[in-house]
Amino acid sequence: MAEERPNLRWEAEKGILRKNPVFVILLGLCPFLAISKSVEDAIWMTLAFGFVLLGSCLVTSFSRRWIPKNVRIPIFVVVISSFVTVTELIIRAYSPTLREHLGIFLPLITVNCIVLGRVEAFSSKRSVLESLADACGMTAGFGLAIVSISFVRELLGSGGLSLFGRSLVLLSQPVSGFLLSPGGFLVMGGMLALLKKLGVI
Amino acid sequence: MGLLSIFLVTLLINNIVLTRFIGLCSYFGISSNLRNSAMMGMAVTFVAVSSSAVTWFINHFLLTPFGIQYMRIVAFILVIASFVQLVEIIMRKTMPRFYSAFGIYLPLITVNCAILAVNLINFEEGYSLPASLVNGLATGLGYTLAIVLLAGIRERLAYEELPRSLQGAPIAFIAAGLLALSFQGFAGIGG
Numbered sequence: 209m210a211e212e213r214p215n216l217r218w219e220a221e222k223g224i225l226r227k228n229p230v231f232v233i234l235l236g237l238c239p240f241l242a243i244s245k246s247v248e249d250a251i252w253m254t255l256a257f258g259f260v261l262l263g264s265c266l267v268t269s270f271s272r273r274w275i276p277k278n279v280r281i282p283i284f285v286v287v288i289s290s291f292v293t294v295t296e297l298i299i300r301a302y303s304p305t306l307r308e309h310l311g312i313f314l315p316l317i318t319v320n321c322i323v324l325g326r327v328e329a330f331s332s333k334r335s336v337l338e339s340l341a342d343a344c345g346m347t348a349g350f351g352l353a354i355v356s357i358s359f360v361r362e363l364l365g366s367g368g369l370s371l372f373g374r375s376l377v378l379l380s381q382p383v384s385g386f387l388l389s390p391g392g393f394l395v396m397g398g399m400l401a402l403l404k405k406l407g408v409i
Numbered sequence: 410m411g412l413l414s415i416f417l418v419t420l421l422i423n424n425i426v427l428t429r430f431i432g433l434c435s436y437f438g439i440s441s442n443l444r445n446s447a448m449m450g451m452a453v454t455f456v457a458v459s460s461s462a463v464t465w466f467i468n469h470f471l472l473t474p475f476g477i478q479y480m481r482i483v484a485f486i487l488v489i490a491s492f493v494q495l496v497e498i499i500m501r502k503t504m505p506r507f508y509s510a511f512g513i514y515l516p517l518i519t520v521n522c523a524i525l526a527v528n529l530i531n532f533e534e535g536y537s538l539p540a541s542l543v544n545g546l547a548t549g550l551g552y553t554l555a556i557v558l559l560a561g562i563r564e565r566l567a568y569e570e571l572p573r574s575l576q577g578a579p580i581a582f583i584a585a586g587l588l589a590l591s592f593q594g595f596a597g598i599g600g
Contacts, residue, residue: 234434234437241430281490282490286483293480296482315525315529316526319486319521389430389592390589393589394586394587397580397585400579
């Protein structure tokens with residue numbers, strides 16, 4: 209037990225900065241750039257993503273001894289897409305507006321490279337606890353990245369922040385280009401350059 | 410919407426990569442080499458068109474009659490994965506030369522979001538079979554156009570002297586941003 213604790217912590221922490229799935233490995237970019245127009249949507253996206261990632265890692269890690277090597281990818285894909293279907297049905301039942309905001313990117317979590325990558329590279333080989341720690345770390349890393357980029361885009365693009373019904377206006381003349389697709393790419397490029405300059409990644 | 414306008418809107422105005430932000434992982438992963446990018450683009454186009462036909466039949470003869478449309482994500486991804494595997498096997502047996510140039514990109518396509526996105530868009534828009542095929546073709550060509558353009562830019566950039574913090578991924582994102590900016594100019598053509 210004494211040996212396992214630092215190990216688990218290490219697995220959980222690596223996703224946040226050192227192996228951040230978005231900034232360092234450059235995976236899962238589609239929802240990352242598309243949903244980063246508002247901080248609130250970004251938070252919901254992280255929750256949906258985290259639910260799918262945790263669920264799939266739990267199931268694949270639990271059943272790793274019974275999954276034959278040759279057909280592992282189709283099995284992983286079925287597990288992931290089942291969790292995505294569950295998420296979609298829940299969101300459709302409780303919040304149709306959220307479903308509209310997330311749009312096609314909710315079903316597209318199925319082919320999110322982070323989820324399949326973690327399942328294939330990590331949780332199909334490690335114990336349940338380690339996989340859960342890894343999935344939590346990766347979710348936190350994804351959330352940190354998407355919330356920070358959507359903070360910049362929403363602030364510059366719509367002039368203020370609105371979060372769970374409260375709003376704050378800071379700029380009187382927002383640059384709406386930041387909300388369009390070129391803005392997403394440019395902010396991401398700028399952020400990566402800044403992180404590299406600061407020596408974080 | 411007519412077939413021609415579906416084609417133009419999907420190819421240029423709602424370009425799958427630059428406007429809709431779909432298929433970005435492979436877009437940034439492969440685009441450092443022009444030849445690989447063109448091959449990947451062709452493979453995506455081929456699978457997008459043929460999987461559009463397959464999922465249209467699945468949708469109309471399996472999902473809709475039984476009222477299980479909510480299972481579409483699971484059904485589509487399984488169909489795409491097995492279909493890609495099938496194409497790979499057929500290609501290896503019948504066209505070995507083509508396979509050696511093209512084959513390594515096929516497994517990658519299974520998890521390319523552009524393919525699943527095409528099929529989901531066909532489903533949500535309720536496209537007919539010809540419209541689905543046109544949508545698949547235009548999406549694939551739009552992906553090819555975007556990735557070939559970015560690869561051309563990145564091959565030139567490789568010879569430039571850049572500040573250290575901009576090398577690699579950051580400058581690729583900025584180049585893609587400028588490309589996306591130019592594609593914004595198409596907005597409004599289709600109405």
